[in-house]
């Protein structure tokens with residue numbers, strides 16, 4: 001399975017996928033990493049692993065649709081089977097999303113449908129939630145709204161703050177993302193009519 005990974009920052013999820021491909025937990029090759037942020041640390045992780053990188057800097061474009069067009073062209077130059085958004089912090093337009101319908105995954109640091117968008121740890125704390133976690137979903141034109149594939153949970157304890165929650169959620173992410181990518185790589189995971197299926201069972 002040819003994986004193309006989109007990042008904007010640190011790339012710890014990218015690293016988890018690099019490691020999982022290297023040790024056989026994911027039956028795939030990361031054929032490229034694209035960042036919209038030129039100095040994202042994840043680009044260094046990719047280079048260290050010998051992976052081709054590209055930068056499409058959103059600040060170089062007049063508007064969202066010009067950025068989307070350039071990003072799509074760069075993505076298409078890779079001929080990927082699966083697009084993996086791993087901390088990619090730009091909203092993608094319908095055109096681009098539809099070009100990869102059923103072939104693009106995102107990871108989001110909350111138990112969706114709770115807390116789409118930003119500041120999820122802060123929101124979970126402010127609401128006094130007893131648990132928090134991470135969601136992986138297929139990407140559709142609705143922000144953080146595509147069909148859910150998998151979630152992992154952690155308790156919120158009285159001593160937790162944003163930093164401790166972020167750490168817990170990251171640990172869950174690094175376990176869960178390789179697992180879900182492997183479901184796709186092994187042809188067990190599909191998206192049809194805006195619904196996710198694992199081994200033909202509706203998720």
Ligand code: GRF
Pocket residue numbers: 007008009010011012013014042086087088107108109170173
């Ligand atoms: C993760 O928490 C992910 O859920 C969110 O952005 C963060 C990326 O972290 N979408 P990293 O760059 O993979 O370390």
